[in-house]
Every structure is written in C-alpha cells, then in structure tokens.
C-alpha cells in the first residue's frame with residue numbers, strides 16, 4: 001500500500017527507525033520544526049531500554065516523568081505518525097529523495113482498547129515476559145508495562161492456544177481483531193535517522209564469571225528490573241536461588257567491555273550504572289555490603305560528583321582490580337569472587353550473596369537498511385560528505401541519556417537540513 005508522508009511546508013518529511021529515547025527525541029525535535037515524521041518501532045511500545053531502568057543516574061529519579069512528557073509531546077503532535085511492531089524492510093533512493101518500505105506486524109488490538117484488561121484476564125496462554133528480561137511470564141494478551149505507549153494491549157499470536165478466541169469474546173469494546181494481517185507501507189522522505197539503540201552483551205559468553213551457571217550471578221540490566229517497583233519482584237532485590245534479600249552484593253565492572261576477546265571498547269555508562277545500583281542495595285538495607293570491582297572508574301563530568309557522593313555518603317566500597325573468576329559455594333549458592341586488589345598489592349577472594357555483571361553495550365546495527373556506514377565495532381559512523389542517513393543515540397556510541405538526547409537533537413537538525421535542501425531542489 002503506497003502511503004506517502006504528507007508534504008511538510010518545507011518539503012518531504014523524515015523517517016526515524018527506533019522509538020527509544022534517541023528516536024523519540026529526534027522525531028519530536030524534527031516535528032516541532034514543522035517537519036512530518038514517521039517513527040518506526042519494532043516493539044509494541046516506545047521508550048526502549050530507558051523504560052526498563054528503575055532510576056536514572058545521577059539524580060536517581062524514575063524515568064517515568066521524562067518518558068511521559070515525551071509520550072505527551074508525540075501524542076499531541078499531529079505531524080508524528082507512530083508505527084509500533086514495525087520494521088524497515090528497504091530504503092532506496094538518494095539524499096532528499098528516499099523511498100522507505102515498512103513492514104507492520106498486527107497487534108490484534110485496535111485503538112478502541114480502553115486498557116480494561118479483560119482480554120488478559122480470560123487469556124489461557126502464557127509467554128516469556130521480554131520487558132522484564134524473561135524473569136516471569138505474561139499472558140499472550142498483555143500490556144507491555146503499566147504506562148506503555150501506545151496505550152493498548154497486544155496479543156502475541158505465536159503464544160496463543162490453537163483456535164482460541166477468548167480475548168475477542170471477552171472484549172466489551174470490540175477492540176480485539178484477530179483477523180488483522182501484516183501490512184506494508186511505503187513512505188517518501190528526505191532523510192532517515194537510525195536510532196536503533198543497543199543490546200546488552202551476552203554474559204553467557206564470559207565463561208569465567210559464571211552467568212547462566214550460577215543463579216545468583218545476574219547482569220546489570222536484570223538488576224534494573226529486580227529493583228524496579230513494576231518489576232518481577234515488585235522492587236525487592238531478591239537473589240534468584242532462594243528469594244532471600246542479599247546482605248552483600250559484588251559488582252563486576254567491564255564484564256565483556258575493554259576486553260579483546262569480547263568488546264574491545266569501553267561501554268561508557270556501566271561505571272555510573274553500578275554506582276547507582278549500589279545505592280539500590282543500600283536503600284534496601286543500609287548495612288548491606290556493596291563492593292564494586294573495577295579496572296578504572298569512568299565517571300566524567302558531572303558524574304564525578306555522583307561517584308564521590310555514592311562512595312562517601314553511602315559507604316560503597318571500591319576495589320581496583322579485574323575479577324579473575326566467580327565460583328559458587330554449591331551448598332549456600334553464595335559466590336566467591338577472586339580478583340587482584342591492585343592498591344592492596346594482593347590477590348583476594350571474597351564471598352557475596354549476589355554478583356552483578358556490568359555487561360556492556362552492543363549496537364543494534366544488524367539488519368539496518370543499506371547505506372549506513374559502520375565503524376570497526378559496528379556502531380554507526382559519522383557519514384562522509386553529504387548524505388541523508390544519520391545515526392542517533394547509542395547506536396552511534398555508548399552514552400548516557402542526556403548525551404543521547406543531545407545527539408538525537410543534532411541528528412534531527414541534520415535530517416531537517418535534508419528536508420530543506422530537498423524542498424529547494426525538488
């Protein structure tokens with residue numbers, strides 16, 4: 001189905017791939033200059049990884065208010081078309097004149113959804129809860145999370161029991177449409193911004209740190225969900241083996257990052273993330289031990305004050321030394337962390353109730369349409385010469401949210417320049 005973007009006063013619009021904080025920012029900033037924007041998100045909700053963070057460093061506030069403001073700006077801006085459960089299949093053309101094919105998967109729930117939840121109530125099937133990193137399940141008829149945008153349930157047909165139509169029968173608003181089919185839409189735009197973000201490095205690949213073998217070794221992204229009030233443990237950090245509150249937690253920095261065998265680069269946000277997560281442990285129990293094993297603590301700029309505050313005011317311990325191995329006491333499921341204590345000039349082995357691996361950031365560039373230039377680590381590189389294809393956010397380099405927002409604003413400006421150029425030449 002051909003569906004060109006309505007022409008902006010200044011020419012063609014732009015298309016943004018990825019609806020995390022970077023993609024939402026690029027879309028909103030471009031739309032607020034008067035440009036039409038299509039925002040393509042593969043998940044059933046916007047917000048990306050940020051929506052799964054418990055609290056933001058350095059302020060330690062929940063990300064909900066910031067996200068809500070962005071959702072409102074999108075909702076109130078008629079220039080932005082949001083396509084969720086959608087992916088770009090192809091981009092053809094030249095700067096200022098691209099043709100983008102988007103494949104949209106059915107949600108099986110229409111705009112008539114009132115979030116009453118009756119569909120999930122009667123649904124007999126379950127699926128892994130991807131929003132909560134697979135910790136627990138949801139029904140096949142599910143709301144990704146309480147303040148999800150678009151605010152509508154979705155139905156995972158792959159998880160449904162064969163022939164089941166219980167959700168459609170239960171919906172008093174006729175909002176369940178199990179006959180929906182995949183759609184293909186084509187857009188003509190001046191520029192494309194890729195803001196596809198990142199995936200955590202697969203901790204199963206780091207053999208010596210025990211993830212996947214020992215239940216009480218978790219990753220930093222799992223820790224965010226364990227600490228979140230809307231997470232699988234309702235915000236209580238409980239160790240997976242026995243659901244007990246840990247009295248001691250070790251954070252292992254550079255779990256994969258700065259390692260030629262895994263990710264050779266620094267993932268930039270993990271030091272501040274672990275300092276923040278140490279405050280989650282202390283908030284739960286001020287007497288609990290929180291120890292961060294690090295190679296270098298990288299907290300530049302305003303994050304330096306955050307580090308000082310966390311260490312001095314909360315009594316978080318920093319041990320300079322790369323962790324050599326994590327082993328498990330098979331009786332208690334406690335963990336034995338062996339590291340070089342560089343400043344103490346000795347090797348140490350210490351016992352903890354839980355270990356959190358600060359796994360790094362891998363850019364989501366596989367499957368991007370042709371035309372984007374990638375660097376040696378597969379992040380989107382700065383384009384050479386004049387182009388209409390730009391990266392924004394963590395798909396360009398690992399960075400915290402405020403830097404991501406600035407980067408995305410810059411990408412929106414570059415994309416808008418293409419729009420203006422195309423209007424003058426087109």
Ligand SMILES: Cc1cc2nc3c(=O)[nH]c(=O)nc-3n(C[C@H](O)[C@H](O)[C@H](O)COP(=O)(O)OP(=O)(O)OC[C@H]3O[C@@H](n4cnc5c(N)ncnc54)[C@H](O)[C@@H]3O)c2cc1C
Nearest residue numbers: 018020021022042048049056057196197198393394400401
């Ligand atoms: C453990 C941890 C804790 C953190 N805590 C903080 C913190 O407290 N404060 C802070 O400032 N920063 C924090 N960060 C960093 C923060 O997560 C990033 O800055 C932020 O996620 C970057 O946003 P993004 O939009 O670039 O990427 P993402 O959040 O990854 O969003 C990308 C979006 O693109 C979508 N997408 C991917 N591929 C496609 C595709 N092919 N088609 C369509 N859509 C696609 C995804 O579904 C997603 O919605 C933390 C990072 C980690 C690892």
